[in-house]
Amino acid sequence: MNHRHNRPARAGALKSLLAAASASAIALFAGAPAHAATPKTRVAIIVRDFGNPYWRALRDGAVAEGKKLHIPVSVQAGATETDSIGENAKISTMANEDFTCFGVVPVNATNIITPLIPVSNKHIPIINLDSGLDPAAVKAAGLTITSFIGSDNTNAGQIAGAYMLKMLHDKGNVAILQGIPGEENGINRDNAFRSTTAGKLTVVQAEAADYERSRALTEAEAMLRVHPDLNGIFAANDEMGLGAAQAIANAGKSATIKVVSIDGVKEALESVKSGKLSGTVSQYPYAEGEMAVQACHQLAMGKSIPAHVTAPIKLITPQNAAKALKSFPRPFFTFTDPFGTP
Amino acid sequence: MTNRVGVMLRDPGFWGDNAALIGLVVIGAVFSVLTPFFLTWANISDLLVSASILLVLATAQQFSIVTGGIDLSIAANLPWAAVVFGLAYNGGLGMPVSIIAAILAGTLVGVVNGLVIAKLKVNDFIATLGMLGVMNGVALIVSGGQSFAVNSHFLQGLALGSIGPIRYFYLIAILIAAGAHLLFTHTAFGTHVLATGGNRDAARNMGIPTDRMKIAVYVIDGALVGLAAILLVARTGGSDPSLQTSQLLTSIASVVLGGSSLFGGRAAVLGTVAGALVLTTLLNGFTLLQVSEYYQPMAVGIVVIAAAVLSRLQK
Numbered sequence: 001m002n003h004r005h006n007r008p009a010r011a012g013a014l015k016s017l018l019a020a021a022s023a024s025a026i027a028l029f030a031g032a033p034a035h036a037a038t039p040k041t042r043v044a045i046i047v048r049d050f051g052n053p054y055w056r057a058l059r060d061g062a063v064a065e066g067k068k069l070h071i072p073v074s075v076q077a078g079a080t081e082t083d084s085i086g087e088n089a090k091i092s093t094m095a096n097e098d099f100t101c102f103g104v105v106p107v108n109a110t111n112i113i114t115p116l117i118p119v120s121n122k123h124i125p126i127i128n129l130d131s132g133l134d135p136a137a138v139k140a141a142g143l144t145i146t147s148f149i150g151s152d153n154t155n156a157g158q159i160a161g162a163y164m165l166k167m168l169h170d171k172g173n174v175a176i177l178q179g180i181p182g183e184e185n186g187i188n189r190d191n192a193f194r195s196t197t198a199g200k201l202t203v204v205q206a207e208a209a210d211y212e213r214s215r216a217l218t219e220a221e222a223m224l225r226v227h228p229d230l231n232g233i234f235a236a237n238d239e240m241g242l243g244a245a246q247a248i249a250n251a252g253k254s255a256t257i258k259v260v261s262i263d264g265v266k267e268a269l270e271s272v273k274s275g276k277l278s279g280t281v282s283q284y285p286y287a288e289g290e291m292a293v294q295a296c297h298q299l300a301m302g303k304s305i306p307a308h309v310t311a312p313i314k315l316i317t318p319q320n321a322a323k324a325l326k327s328f329p330r331p332f333f334t335f336t337d338p339f340g341t342p
Numbered sequence: 343m344t345n346r347v348g349v350m351l352r353d354p355g356f357w358g359d360n361a362a363l364i365g366l367v368v369i370g371a372v373f374s375v376l377t378p379f380f381l382t383w384a385n386i387s388d389l390l391v392s393a394s395i396l397l398v399l400a401t402a403q404q405f406s407i408v409t410g411g412i413d414l415s416i417a418a419n420l421p422w423a424a425v426v427f428g429l430a431y432n433g434g435l436g437m438p439v440s441i442i443a444a445i446l447a448g449t450l451v452g453v454v455n456g457l458v459i460a461k462l463k464v465n466d467f468i469a470t471l472g473m474l475g476v477m478n479g480v481a482l483i484v485s486g487g488q489s490f491a492v493n494s495h496f497l498q499g500l501a502l503g504s505i506g507p508i509r510y511f512y513l514i515a516i517l518i519a520a521g522a523h524l525l526f527t528h529t530a531f532g533t534h535v536l537a538t539g540g541n542r543d544a545a546r547n548m549g550i551p552t553d554r555m556k557i558a559v560y561v562i563d564g565a566l567v568g569l570a571a572i573l574l575v576a577r578t579g580g581s582d583p584s585l586q587t588s589q590l591l592t593s594i595a596s597v598v599l600g601g602s603s604l605f606g607g608r609a610a611v612l613g614t615v616a617g618a619l620v621l622t623t624l625l626n627g628f629t630l631l632q633v634s635e636y637y638q639p640m641a642v643g644i645v646v647i648a649a650a651v652l653s654r655l656q657k
Contacts, residue, residue: 084582085588090629108489
C-alpha cells in the first residue's frame with residue numbers, strides 16, 4: 001500500500017507502537033483533547049472498517065472537525081467491510097460511555113439497530129451516516145434517528161452512466177463490477193447505472209467483486225477474454241475500478257476500453273489524472289465526517305438539524321482531476337453545508 | 343503473596359494449563375486501571391453479550407478441533423443458517439419453527455462435513471474449506487444476494503432482555519459451554535470422541551466407531567452454528583449472506599488460546615470460554631481506550647502466539 005496519504009494517525013501510530021508495552025502511554029492515548037468548548041459534548045463515530053480508504057477519509061474528516069470545534073471525537077470500526085458483529089459490539093461498548101452523540105455507518109440495513117436501542121432510549125441523538133438503515137426495521141425497533149447524512153448513490157450511478165454514454169457515443173458493450181452482494185449503496189449505484197444506460201449500452205456481464213481490487217482484477221481479466229468487443233467497465237467503487245483499469249492496462253487495451261467507478265479515493269483521482277481510469281464520481285466521506293461532527297455540535301447547542309442532508313458528489317475527469325487532487329480530501333467546489341461552517 | 347507467585351512461577355504446568363484464564367485476569371486488571379469505564383457492571387455485561395456469539399461458535403469449533411479437525415465452513419454456515427432462519431420467519435412460519443429450521447440448516451452442513459471427512463476420507467481442512475465456498479454460494483443464491491431485516495419482538499427481547507441482571511444472550515452461551523464441558527468430562531461419548539482425537543488407530547482397535555464419532559462432532563458443531571445464527575439475527579436485526587470470516591478466525595483463536603491442541607485429543611472447553619473472553623475483552627478495552635483499530639488485530643495476534651507458547655508448558 002503505497003498510497004496512504006493524509007493520515008495524521010501515522011505519526012501517532014508509530015509513537016504508540018514504541019510505547020505499546022507501557023501502560024501509561026496507552027493511558028495518554030485514551031486522553032480526550034483538552035479545553036473543550038462544550039465540555040458536555042463527546043462524539044462517537046462508528047464506521048465499517050479502516051481497510052477501505054473511503055472510511056478512513058470519513059474518520060479523518062470527523063477527527064479534524066472535532067479538533068477545530070474542540071469536541072472530543074472517538075472513531076471506531078469493525079474488522080472488515082462485512083463485520084456486522086464486530087461493529088455491533090463497538091456500538092454496545094460505546095453506549096456505556098458518556099458520549100452525547102452517535103454517528104453511525106451500518107454494514108447492512110439492520111446490523112446496528114439493536115445495540116442502538118439503549119442509546120435511543122437515553123435520548124442520545126443518533127445520526128445515520130452514508131448508508132441508510134431500513135426505515136421499517138428502525139420503526140419496528142422504536143429507534144429515533146435524528147438525521148441522515150450521506151451521498152445520493154442513485155445520483156452517483158446516474159452520473160457515471162451518463163459519462164459512460166458520452167464517452168461511448170451512446171452505443172457499445174459494457175460490463176459491471178458489483179460490490180458485496182446485498183450491500184445497499186452498491187445496489188443503488190448498479191441499478192442507476194443500468195437504468196441510465198438502458199437501451200443504448202448492452203450490459204454483457206455483471207460480476208460481484210466484493211469491492212476488492214484483486215478480485216476485480218481477476219474478474220476483469222476474465223471479462224476481457226470472454227468479451228473481446230468490450231467497450232467499457234463500470235465498477236461500483238474505486239478499488240474495483242482500479243483493479244479493472246489495471247487488467248485493461250495489462251492487456252494493452254487502455255486506449256479502447258473505458259473504466260468509470262465511484263468514490264473518489266486519492267489513488268483513483270491520481271489514476272484519472274494519469275488517464276488510466278477514465279473517470280470517478282467522487283463522493284466526499286471526509287465532508288460527511290466533518291458534517292457529522294458539526295451536526296452533533298449544533299444539537300449540543302440546542303439547535304435543530306435537518307432530517308436528511310445530501311453530501312456533495314462530483315464527476316472527476318482528466319480535465320478536473322488535478323484540481324480535485326489539490327484540495328483532496330475536501331471538495332474543490334462549493335456546496336451547501338446546512339450546518340453553516342464548511 | 344510473593345511466595346505464592348513464586349510457587350506458581352516455578353510450576354510451568356500452571357501457566358500452560360491456565361494461559362487463557364491468567365491472560366483474562368491480567369488484561370482485565372490492566373484495563374480496570376486504565377479506564378473507569380471498564381470495570382462497571384454495564385460494561386462487563388455488554389462484554390459478555392458481545393462474546394456470546396463467539397462463545398457458541400468457539401464451542402462448536404472445539405468439537406471439530408478435539409478430533410484433530412478444523413471447521414472452516416463456520417464462516418459460511420453461520421450466514422447460511424441466519425438466512426434460512428430469516429426467510430422462514432419472514433415467510434410466516436413462526437418463531438419456534440424458524441428456530442428449528444436454523445438449527446437444522448446448520449446441522450445439515452455438519453452432516454455433509456462429517457460424511458465427506460469420515461466416509462470419503464477427505465482431510466478436514468480441505469472438506470470444510472470446500473463447504474465454506476459451497477455454503478457461501480448457497481446462502482447468496484437463497485437470499486438473492488440481499489441482506490434483509492427480521493423484525494421480531496421476541497428476537498429484540500432475546501438480544502436486550504435479561505433475567506434479573508443476567509442477560510439471556512450470555513446465559514444461553516454459558517449453558518451451551520457448560521453442556522459441552524460436561525459432555526467431554528462426564529459421558530462415555532465424550533471419552534470416545536477424545537480417544538478418537540488422541541489416537542485414531544488405538545481408538546478403533548478399542549472398538550470405538552471412529553468414523554461415527556467424527557460425523558457426530560461435525561453434526562454437533564453444525565447444530566451449534568445454527569444456534570449461533572439465531573443469536574446473530576437477534577443481535578444484528580436481520581439476515582446477511584456475507585461471509586463471517588472474522589468470526590471464523592476468532593473462533594479458532596479462542597480454542598487455541600484455551601489450550602486445546604490442534605492435533606486433537608484434548609478438550610478444554612473452559613479454556614475456550616476464557617479464550618473467547620480474552621479476545622472480546624481486548625477489543626472492548628481498546629474501544630474504551632480509543633486505541634486505533636490498526637493495533638487491535640496486532641494485539642490479538644500477539645496474545646494468540648503468546649498463549650500457544652505458554653501452552654507448550656502444559657502438563
